[in-house]
Amino acid sequence: MKKILLFLITLALWFVFAGRVTIEVFLLGTIICSILSLMFVDNGFKLVQMKYETKEFLLKIYYILLVIISFIYDVFLSAVRVSRHAFEIKPSFSPRTVRIKTSLENTNSMAMLINFITLPQGTLAMDFDNLSKNYFIHWIDVHSDDEAEIKKARISKHENLVSKLFG
Amino acid sequence: MIDFIHSLSQLLVYVFLLTGIYFLFSTALGMIRFPDFYTRLHAGSKCLMAGGIAVLMGCIVLEGIGFVSLKLIVLILFLVITNSIAIHVIASFADNYNILPKTIVENDSDE
Amino acid sequence: MLYLILAIVLSAILTFYRVIKGPSVPDRIAAMNSIGVMFLLVLVLLSYYFERKIFIDVALIYGVFLFINVLVMSKYFSEPEKGGVGD
Structure with missing residues (x-):
């Protein structure tokens, strides 16, 4: 087979x-x-690490299409936001570094989440600690603490989507 | 009717190509003007990938259905997976190289 | 079509400024990566300008070698010398 x-x-x-x-x-x-x-x-x-049946396999293909479409949509959304900074007369940033703890178990889904952090949403994964499962993330425009909490919630939405893929 | 569809697809091709060239040009400006290394890497990853995807999708619409457009779809998937891994490798390498990000607000990475 | 290709080449030349005057090594690697992707797109557009579809195959292999290039360079420079090269 x-x-x-x-x-x-x-x-x-x-x-x-x-x-x-x-x-x-x-x-x-x-x-x-x-x-x-x-x-x-x-x-x-x-x-x-493939150990599921054929009916689940068709469901995985649907999830993969969903992931790719949301991925391309997010890339365009954040590229507009970064390219608006490039054409300003005085570029003004407020960057900061944050660390986020994941609850994923599988190795593939942790590597997949790095792709999701690096390209969309104006974030950049700097480093990954393998023992305590922390991502070090560099943000480009976060103005206050409340905005940081909203954006952390947006990352956990991606995390649910990835965890459906690999389990 | 067929003539209308043909002109509409031709218009769509030029919209995609001009969008891609706008993103690529903003990549070049961002690489020159941004003050910090990590913010430069933001311009080098996101705007570059959006420009690449837009130009290749314009080529797919120009080509139609065939083997060449399948090759272009494989090229898009390969570029998306590969380039994000490459950017993450560069960022992790710069973190080991002791290049500190220039943060305006104090960071909460050392609790 | 020719003016679009010339616009991409112009932006690649503007990015080459960062390769010459980069304060550190990772700046140069990141700028080189973006120049490589820009010339890959130039190859795809040239295949429509000259009407030769073989250039798309060349673009596929070029993408593979670009990825290996970035990995090997960041692996090679990853141990700093004793003179204190950082920043």
Whole structure:
């Protein structure tokens, strides 16, 4: 089952890179992809930590689409806010560094949350402490303490979305 | 009717490309004018990624449905995953390098 | 289409100012990363200007090498020398 799934994924990537569908391309792709799927069948799935059924697998695809759409929307929203600072005559900031504790357990979802902190919302992940599970975050425009609490709540909304993905 | 749809898609392509070039130009200005290292990194990550996604989406609309647009979608996904990891690696490296951020308000990172 | 390509090249040249006059090493690495992504977009737009679709494949491989470049450079400079290079 795992071998067939990995074989189909690599064959689809092969067709995308080749750019056309003929018999010769299909035969060469079958040989290369079968070798690759036999070689990496143990290591590849250990990285993804995949242990759910096919019905949950379709639900995961829906969550992945939801995550990507919200991700691209947030990137545009925060790029407008940063680029407005770039065209001012005197750029005025009020940056500060904050640390945030996460409640995630899985290693993949912690690495996924770094992507969510770094690109959207005007934040930047500086460092990650592995023992106490703290992120050190650099904010670009926080004017008071109340605004910091609102934005921390906005990060925990992303955290719920990520925790649905990997569990 | 077909002519109308064609001109509408042509308009959409130019809106996407001009938006992307506005973000890229603001990246260049932000890299020059911002005072601190970490704020410079903000300009180098967010505006750059928004510009890149906008230009590539304009190319997808220009191309239509085919294998080339699939390659461009793979390029967008690769660029989004890769560039955020690269920015985080640079920020973590600068934190180990003892470059302190210039904070105006006192930080609450040492409780 | 040509003027759009020239605008991206102009912004890449403006970013090159930060590579020359960067006070520290991570400034130069971040500026180099943004120059690399800008020239990747120039490659994608040039494939429509010359009407050669092979340039998009070149752009894919260029993205892979850009990522490896940033990782290796930040790994190589990560141990500061004895002379006190910081800041």
